[in-house]
Amino acid sequence: MVDELRERLRAMGQRHATWSDAFDAAYARLKKERVGRWRRPSREQHASIAAQAQREAGDAFLRELTIFFDELCDAYLGDTLPQDRAKLRADVGGDPRLHAALWAYANSGAELVRGAGDQQRLDRTLAAVSLDDLRTDVELVDALLARIWLNALRAKLDARAAFARVAACSNPSMGGGGACFRQQLEGFEESLAFKRDVAPELRRLSA
Numbered sequence: 001m002v003d004e005l006r007e008r009l010r011a012m013g014q015r016h017a018t019w020s021d022a023f024d025a026a027y028a029r030l031k032k033e034r035v036g037r038w039r040r041p042s043r044e045q046h047a048s049i050a051a052q053a054q055r056e057a058g059d060a061f062l063r064e065l066t067i068f069f070d071e072l073c074d075a076y077l078g079d080t081l082p083q084d085r086a087k088l089r090a091d092v093g094g095d096p097r098l099h100a101a102l103w104a105y106a107n108s109g110a111e112l113v114r115g116a117g118d119q120q121r122l123d124r125t126l127a128a129v130s131l132d133d134l135r136t137d138v139e140l141v142d143a144l145l146a147r148i149w150l151n152a153l154r155a156k157l158d159a160r161a162a163f164a165r166v167a168a169c170s171n172p173s174m175g176g177g178g179a180c181f182r183q184q185l186e187g188f189e190e191s192l193a194f195k196r197d198v199a200p201e202l203r204r205l206s207a
Contacts, residue, residue, distance in 0.1 A: 002084040005075055006091055012068055013095040019061050020097050026053035069105045073127035077169055085169055089133045102128050103136055110144060113151040119162075122152050126166040126185075133171050134181050141184070142193035149188070149198050153205075163188060 030049045035041045041049060054062065076088055092099050109125030112118065125148055134141060145163075152159035167185035188194055 001075070002080060002087065005072065006087060008068070009072065009088070009091050009098075010095075012065065013098040015061065016065065016095075016098050016101060019057050023053050023057040026056040065101060066105060069102060069128065070124055073124040073131070076127050076131060077123060077166065080169075086171070089131055089171060092131045093133060093135050099132070099135060103132055106132065107144060110148045110151055113148065113155050113157065115155050116157065118155055119157055122148070122155075122157055122159075122162050123165065126162055127169070130166050130170040130181060130185075134184065138184075142188075142191060143197070145185075145188055146193045146197035149194070150201055153198075153201065160189075 027049055030052055031037075031041060034049060035045055072088070076085055080088070092102055106125050106128035109121055109128060113122045113125065129141065129144060129148075132141070149159040149163070152162060163185045167182045170182040170185060171180065172182040173180060184191075
């Protein structure tokens with residue numbers, strides 16, 4: 001099961017590399033056409049160019065990639081052995097472009113936690129952050145975890161229980177690309193990000 005998933009992960013990484021090259025080429029051409037080679041596009045121009053480049057590279061692949069990440073996160077949180085989860089974390093970290101795509105998936109997933117029916121999305125989003133394994137800057141990770149907690153709170157989902165579930169599957173050591181991400185999740189309520197970004201909202205809601 002895990003060996004097959006790892007093979008599919010590698011194959012998806014190769015396909016994503018091809019897609020990324022097509023996207024980069026389309027973006028460079030469109031930027032040159034619309035704003036010039038050396039000028040920096042505005043935020044609006046960048047969004048428009050990126051959307052067109054994405055369509056040219058192929059939206060269908062991105063939808064397929066999202067479905068695969070859903071499956072990957074479900075398997076990661078399933079009955080996978082700790083050593084197999086470590087292999088999946090290493091595989092993700094070994095492909096910088098695929099790792100970046102998974103981080104984007106986690107950020108998008110956080111915004112999709114909106115209601116009581118989004119428990120699975122909450123778990124998958126946290127699983128993606130666990131697969132990231134603190135390869136991303138810790139301040140960005142903490143900011144995303146705070147956003148996930150707040151969105152779970154607003155959706156009336158149990159963020160503490162979700163964090164504990166995913167912590168049990170996360171890296172407990174300094175091995176791989178991470179630095180004790182299990183402890184990062186287990187201790188999140190004591191973190192600066194929680195006290196700065198989450199606690200004020202909790203106080204407001206309980207007032």
